[in-house]
Amino acid sequence: MIVFYFSGTGNTLWAAKKIANRFWGECHGIMEYAADKAIQIEDDRIGFVFPVYMNDLPWVVKAFLLELSFKNPKYIFAVFTSSSGKNGKAAKNLEKVLQMKHTKLSAVFDLPMPGNCIPGKKAKETEKLKKAPERLEGIIKDIQKNTKSVNQKFLSDKRRGMQKHYAGSVKPNFVTGSWFYRQGMASTVMKPYPDDKKCTGCGICEKICPTGNIQIKNGRAVHGNCCTACYACYHWCPKQAHTVSMPILRGRKQYHHPDVGWQEIANQKKEQKREKR
Missing domain, CATH: 3.40.50.360 (Flavodoxin domain)
Incomplete structure (x- = not known):
């Protein structure tokens, strides 16, 4: 399988x-x-x-x-x-x-x-x-x-x-008509962006972003235009330095599955080895 x-x-x-x-x-x-x-x-x-x-x-x-x-x-x-x-x-x-x-x-x-x-x-x-x-x-x-x-x-x-x-x-x-596709209106309004006052440039968001949309430049996270709306940057940032323009989303609490670490999210581009039960 x-x-x-x-x-x-x-x-x-x-x-x-x-x-x-x-x-x-x-x-x-x-x-x-x-x-x-x-x-x-x-x-x-x-x-x-x-x-x-x-x-x-x-x-x-x-x-x-x-x-x-x-x-x-x-x-x-x-x-x-x-x-x-x-x-x-x-x-x-x-x-x-x-x-x-x-x-x-x-x-x-x-x-x-x-x-x-x-x-x-x-x-x-x-x-x-x-x-x-x-x-x-x-x-x-x-x-x-x-x-x-x-x-x-x-x-x-x-x-x-x-x-x-x-x-x-x-x-x-089929792809380009999706919400959050690159620079569509939804990605402009709802995509996460970094708060420069909180961001420390730790690099976690850069590592976990699945599309490579985030880069650390001059010690701060910089977002591009290829957001897929996974909100990994928002939920995994240790400084809660990522926010969203839409007011209803700003106050939501961070969440990530308790049995998964950010390193596993960062490694999802790599093959997960077969494990025995």
């Missing part, structure tokens, strides 16, 4: 490692393949563990998916982490790409976790984190049984037995 993930606060990294380790599989951060084109996946059991941003897949995830090809997939599952516990358009868009690649999703699972952006009530966020291991264990058991659980609304007309076939109907702006 091979499991792909993308993570800012550590939620999906934690879940992906748990799943891969249970199957003695491999766990890879998608940014490991950031410079690659035409990525062929030869494994027959494939997992995608992704966060849901603004009711959809992060734009970097969409870009990664478009580069994939599959040799002989037999079971493809997706686990989506979100504050709401709902994947929105994420599963549907993943299914569209897979159809274009002449394969399909076998199962979709939602895993409620504390969010990275919109502030939530502390008691509810704590409860989600407390229940996550049990919920993930149930997901793992379903994967072990090759459970198929894809909502019919995700299926193309062809898979419903009709003649119309719209696999490959991904729009030209």
Whole structure:
């Protein structure tokens, strides 16, 4: 088995490692393949563990998916982490790409976790984190049984037995039309930026930024225009030196998964070694 993930606060990294380790599989951060084109996946059991941003897949995830090809997939599952516990358009868009690649999703699972952006009530966020291991264990058991659980609304007309076939109907702006894509309005209003009065230039944000959007210059963090809205810089900064323009987001507390360290987030571009249980 091979499991792909993308993570800012550590939620999906934690879940992906748990799943891969249970199957003695491999766990890879998608940014490991950031410079690659035409990525062929030869494994027959494939997992995608992704966060849901603004009711959809992060734009970097969409870009990664478009580069994939599959040799002989037999079971493809997706686990989506979100504050709401709902994947929105994420599963549907993943299914569209897979159809274009002449394969399909076998199962979709939602895993409620504390969010990275919109502030939530502390008691509810704590409860989600407390229940996550049990919920993930149930997901793992379903994967072990090759459970198929894809909502019919995700299926193309062809898979419903009709003649119309719209696999490959991904729009030209599939990636660029996403929220937070480079210099879109959302990234201008909602993307994190450093507070020069608090920033000490420690370099953690530069190391953990998945797109290389942050650099330390003259002892201070400087953001570029390739934000993916993972908010890793916001949540991992030891000086809480990153803030957001939108007032509703300014007061939210930092969060990152308690079982994940920032070094693991920084290393998500590197292959996670196979571990025995």
